[in-house]
Amino acid sequence: MKIKFLKNGLENNKKTILIGSIMILFAVLFSFFVLKNIYKKDMIIFPENATYYVENQEIKLQNSQIFLNPVYKDLDQDDDEDAILMFTQSPGGSGTFFYVAAAINETGSFRGTNAILLGDRIAPQNINFLGSTVVVNYAERKPEDPMTTQPSVKVSKYLIIENGTLKETDQPAG
Numbered sequence: 001m002k003i004k005f006l007k008n009g010l011e012n013n014k015k016t017i018l019i020g021s022i023m024i025l026f027a028v029l030f031s032f033f034v035l036k037n038i039y040k041k042d043m044i045i046f047p048e049n050a051t052y053y054v055e056n057q058e059i060k061l062q063n064s065q066i067f068l069n070p071v072y073k074d075l076d077q078d079d080d081e082d083a084i085l086m087f088t089q090s091p092g093g094s095g096t097f098f099y100v101a102a103a104i105n106e107t108g109s110f111r112g113t114n115a116i117l118l119g120d121r122i123a124p125q126n127i128n129f130l131g132s133t134v135v136v137n138y139a140e141r142k143p144e145d146p147m148t149t150q151p152s153v154k155v156s157k158y159l160i161i162e163n164g165t166l167k168e169t170d171q172p173a174g
């Protein structure tokens with residue numbers, strides 16, 4: 001009886017230790033995955049929350065500033081998808097300035113570039129691509145037109161990424 005009791009006791013202890021170890025293992029794995037995801041969320045920067053540069057000033061975009069959601073395309077020919085987006089800035093007064101900026105994909109996280117000014121209260125149409133050249137189509141006013149006139153002059157701006165900077169170009173690189 002005594003021996004059997006002891007044996008049972010030992011076996012119960014073993015069971016407890018085994019269950020305990022499994023629980024600890026699960027707890028460790030669980031925290032590992034939770035922490036990993038939190039870490040990941042902190043590390044990944046999406047085009048919407050990247051830092052952009054307007055005339056060398058760092059800016060973070062408010063949702064209300066994003067006029068055209070990021071369009072994804074490999075802009076620097078390294079086989080990952082970068083992004084291009086359009087946003088507005090209304091620094092006091094009545095002006096609404098439209099800008100285009102790119103976000104460079106750096107192993108899944110995005111680094112914002114400088115922004116290129118399109119103009120005040122223009123009429124954006126769309127963003128297309130010619131190879132890795134970005135084509136921004138919009139309409140603006142004639143220089144002599146007052147701001148009350150509807151933009152009627154069609155413009156295409158060609159933009160490329162060169163050494164991590166967004167630049168205007170005349171000739172589409174194709």
Ligand SMILES: [Ca+2]
Pocket residue numbers: 073074075076077078079080081082105
């Ligand atoms: Ca790329």
Ligand SMILES: [Ca+2]
Pocket residue numbers: 078080104105106107
């Ligand atoms: Ca890249």
